[in-house]
Amino acid sequence: MMRTFLFFLMVGSVFLQVSFFPAFAFMRSIPALLPLMVLLVVLHTNRFSTTFAAAALAGFFADAFSSHFFGFWMIIAVCIVVLGHWFLTSYGRLPIFRKA
Amino acid sequence: MRMFGTKQIAATAIFVLLLILLNMAAPGVRSVFFAFTLPLQRTLWQEGSDVSRFFYGVFGSKGLVEENEKLKSAVASLLHDVYDLERVRLENTELLKAFSLRKEQSLRLLPVMPVGKELSRDVLFLDQGQAAGVRSGMIVVTASQEAVGLITEATSHGSKVRLISDKDFVTDVSLQDLGITAVLRGEGNFRLLLDLVPRDKTLEPGDLVFTSNLGNVFSPGLLIGKVVTKERGDEGSFQKASVAPLSDVSKTSVLFVVLTLP
Numbered sequence: 001m002m003r004t005f006l007f008f009l010m011v012g013s014v015f016l017q018v019s020f021f022p023a024f025a026f027m028r029s030i031p032a033l034l035p036l037m038v039l040l041v042v043l044h045t046n047r048f049s050t051t052f053a054a055a056a057l058a059g060f061f062a063d064a065f066s067s068h069f070f071g072f073w074m075i076i077a078v079c080i081v082v083l084g085h086w087f088l089t090s091y092g093r094l095p096i097f098r099k100a
Numbered sequence: 101m102r103m104f105g106t107k108q109i110a111a112t113a114i115f116v117l118l119l120i121l122l123n124m125a126a127p128g129v130r131s132v133f134f135a136f137t138l139p140l141q142r143t144l145w146q147e148g149s150d151v152s153r154f155f156y157g158v159f160g161s162k163g164l165v166e167e168n169e170k171l172k173s174a175v176a177s178l179l180h181d182v183y184d185l186e187r188v189r190l191e192n193t194e195l196l197k198a199f200s201l202r203k204e205q206s207l208r209l210l211p212v213m214p215v216g217k218e219l220s221r222d223v224l225f226l227d228q229g230q231a232a233g234v235r236s237g238m239i240v241v242t243a244s245q246e247a248v249g250l251i252t253e254a255t256s257h258g259s260k261v262r263l264i265s266d267k268d269f270v271t272d273v274s275l276q277d278l279g280i281t282a283v284l285r286g287e288g289n290f291r292l293l294l295d296l297v298p299r300d301k302t303l304e305p306g307d308l309v310f311t312s313n314l315g316n317v318f319s320p321g322l323l324i325g326k327v328v329t330k331e332r333g334d335e336g337s338f339q340k341a342s343v344a345p346l347s348d349v350s351k352t353s354v355l356f357v358v359l360t361l362p
Contacts, residue, residue, distance in 0.1 A: 015137070018225075019144035022217040022350045023152035029289040032219060056115070063122075064133040065225070066218055067260075070122035073219065078115075 003050050006041060010058035013037040018065045034062055038077050042084035055081045131255035141215035142227060149351050209356040222266035222288060229258045239318055239358040242347050247311050247322040248355060265290045273324060274312040281312050292325060292343040299339050303330055309343050
């Protein structure tokens with residue numbers, strides 16, 4: 001259930017970024033939602049394989065809408081997961097994201 | 101924790117292999133993907149435009165009164181111009197008849213709807229492609245025939261337009277008020293920079309920037325935008341200025357691809 005929700009969340013964020021948020025350009029710039037969502041998911045859950053797969057899937061969708069080579073956004077998303085997971089397992093978990 | 105075991109190495113190898121395969125078939129994969137997701141993108145773009153207009157109406161109401169007054173005075177001034185131009189047009193038609201010259205054809209335009217924007221670049225996805233006659237290199241304009249960008253890629257179901265504001269997009273432009281040609285550079289995030297304007301020319305906010313035919317990229321005489329502010333601290337023989345497009349492409353729901361030029 002959690003995994004499906006995460007997948008939908010990540011893929012949905014890519015579609016929102018590509019087709020919905022350009023209309024909300026603030027100071028002529030649109031914040032990158034994908035890296036932000038990946039970071040939030042890493043902070044929220046400690047299941048490495050789930051976040052890794054969700055990030056890779058979101059990166060794939062982002063690459064499909066990109067002029068960069070296939071893998072550009074996948075690598076960025078996966079790197080955020082790996083680094084975020086490493087940081088949290090090495091230096092502790094933020095209490096605000098800990099499950100009750 | 102042991103993060104990189106045999107499984108992880110195998111998964112990484114599969115991941116890299118998948119990336120190589122995807123890059124080999126990138127145009128095909130992107131085309132199919134675009135065709136499948138087009139209805140969703142179209143809906144989201146339309147909703148985004150509507151919602152942003154609603155918020156602009158709510159939070160921008162303070163400036164709307166002032167803007168309305170300015171527009172009213174501009175309309176009054178333009179009505180005088182229209183009257184004068186109509187007289188000139190009639191004279192021109194008579195002269196063309198008298199000299200048996202061919203009447204200038206107008207642009208043949210294809211209406212297209214933007215459905216998405218690339219994540220890190222000023223590139224828009226359009227809902228019409230090769231099937232509708234869109235080809236790479238064609239010019240894209242707004243409803244008021246302001247130049248927006250160039251088609252860089254066209255598949256059967258859709259196409260991509262690289263906006264003039266995309267980073268490193270460079271084109272020559274003309275400032276008809278000053279009678280000079282300069283260079284317009286895209287800076288990303290819908291920002292434009294006018295460059296190589298001779299320092300002896302007085303650049304004023306509001307000066308209109310048009311396409312030029314020096315680089316043979318755009319059809320000449322299409323409006324691009326207006327000068328907003330001069331860059332401070334310029335040195336050397338040239339000056340720079342930031343330029344704002346007259347219409348906000350990110351909120352528009354229809355653009356036009358120029359299929360044939362006059």
